Amino acid sequence: GAVVSQHPSWVICKSGTSVKIECRSLDFQATTMFWYRQFPKQSLMLMATSNEGSKATYEQGVEKDKFLINHASLTLSTLTVTSAHPEDSSFYICSASIFGNTIYFGEGSWLTVV
């Protein structure tokens, strides 16, 4: 299947700082990318949908100024957690698809805010 890669796999940052997570589609051009977060023993929660070259569409309750999403090219989307706090510590997962075809997921990125 198609490969979606995330970087970094895990990151520790200090409270108040910002951290960026990258999501790349390695062998296809993704028209749409999605960002999820997952807390321990819970399901994945969709945060936002981003289409290349346009602003991301955020799910209800997700702060767009705190979770900045950029989808600058057909193979790269980034999620920046701004002014991170310990409650932002979570497993962040991206996924990508081509025009409504099968959606493939990255390996996920663990964020710990201390």
Add this chain to the structure above:
Amino acid sequence: DAKTTQPTSMDCAEGRAANLPCNHSTISGNEYVYWYRQIHSQGPQYIIHGLKNNETNEMASLIITEDRKSSTLILPHATLRDTAVYYCIVRVHMEYGNKLVFGAGTILRVKS
């Protein structure tokens, strides 16, 4: 969004078929049913999807009822490595793209 209902957990003996049910009674005519699984601390893995007809691939089979209100994922010969959380999802079509909204899923435990 079309909602899915799955049992919280299931056990299956190694080597036997694992049948995972899913109800999606509010599904619309053009919405696909997708199945993913997630092994601890990894991203979800695509298994199979379908619209109306039954589907089979190298991993599993998907049986969709004629009224499309429910489906069953079948792992024909479960192994210990199939222990995971299995998610049945109705893909939601939005003007800005299709999206997958995850429910709670079924914890499948394959036991030797």
